[in-house]
Amino acid sequence: MSVNMKVNIAGVEWNNPVTVASGTFGSGAEYSDFVDLNQLGAVTTKGVANVPWQGNPTPRIAETYGGMINAIGLQNPGIDVFAKRDIPYLKQFPDTRIIVNVCGRSIEDYCEVVERLADEPVDMLEINISCPNVKEGGIAFGQDPKAVEAITKEMKQRAKQPVIMKLSPNVTDITEMAKAAEAGGADALSLINTLTGMKIDVNRKTFALANKTGGLSGPAIKPVAVRMVYQVAQAVQIPIIGMGGIMCAEDALEFIMAGASAVSIGTANFHNPNVTLEVIDGMKQFCEKNGVKDINDLVGCVK
């Protein structure tokens, strides 16, 4: 039986519903030793700002039970280097859609990057309004529905590509943020970003991360993420890219059944560099075994 794995996210067709979570995969080059990037539905890049960002002091990561916390601080080369180096690199893989994650410290920063990308050959923009690891910007825009709506509008006015707003789970009610993004004109939503966490090194009586707090990711957060995807799917009409602790095809299917049209794999890449392809294959096998002709038939099938 042939299974249709193609999905359409806000008018952009992906060959399959699997991408990578921003920040875990660079722009793909480092993983190309292990993964044929052409096999991915899309590559979502590490966040890129208008100028280079230094990031946070080290240590920037710590393992936790069933997960990890990170506070990289969005170290990135800025849009100039990115546009010159990373976009041409990704264009070598014509079957894979390119999603550029955009970060900033102010609305103007975000606008500048989105405007610079307008004439670049990228397929979608993912706007990071949810990074818990930078003091200004990032999450500051993602925790207030009015700010979410306002920044979404600004992005939509300037973007030539469909705009995906990436939401933070560090809020009282994520559906409020989702509805605000939809009201602002968002074409799609990504959720969830990491949960703010902390780890203490008891032997050294200090924080495990130089930044004190960091974003928790990995399978430890998956039930929270699935719940939020389900809630948001009930609250909005726009497509959702679901993420948070996906380690295998069964995990990915949970998100799809909860209402995500596609999924992102993040922390699992560190555990198994080939995990993305294994998830795509496993989802396909699940469909074949269960007589599902089209992966889209499973989206939101659990009500």
Added chain:
Amino acid sequence: MSDKVIKNVVITSMVKVTDGIYSMWIKDKDLACNAKPGQFVSLYCKEGSQLLPRPISICEIDRENETLRLVYRVVGKGTKEFSKMNAGDTIRVMGPLGNGFTLEGKKAILIGGGIGIPPMLELAKSLDCEVQVVLGYRNNDLFLKDEFTPYGKVIVSTEDGSVGTKGNVIDAIREKDVQGDIIFACGPTPMLRGVKAYAQEKGLKAQLSLEEKMACGIGACLACVCQSKEVDSHTHVKNKRICKDGPVFYAEEVEL
């Protein structure tokens, strides 16, 4: 194309070297053929709650028998899991990773501190010049020391003064008036800082092997950066990646 591989390999031997320090030999033709002194491998845990690979330096490379030796300290749950494994078990490994040492010099001073000692062994074997080895320990538990004797003169410092020079590796170098034209060093950051200062004082070239918490191990996640003098190739902000641009840097390249 890179010569990195990721695969399950067989452990051919697992021996406790001393309290908390273990020696493991793993068999794989690709790893043994491609590895260079100063590189490392990532070892993956079987326990699913421990997601991140553990970066472990390469202690010895046996190309004839297609094996690699990894000597590691048990510092947490992951390395504890490895220490309970036995010959015949399989372990998932990615490598070889990082740049490794550049083999150079006519009279080399190799400096290892604590768990920075193991990578110096393959380096001592590989260098085609006069080798002097300076090893820093906490006490008289002198793991691996005797294995260095076939390759050069070995000098020891101990923090408690029980063997050799009381103090650190630089104290030993000064006391024994160790001379050379290049330094290779691996150990804790305070030791590397001391080595860098000493190299500057004496006008010596020094290659330092750095350590930091890592996630991906291949240069993608930007967790393990160090401050560098020149802009880095990735972000262009003077943040070199220890896993990919390093772990070995010339002393003047990095801020410690």
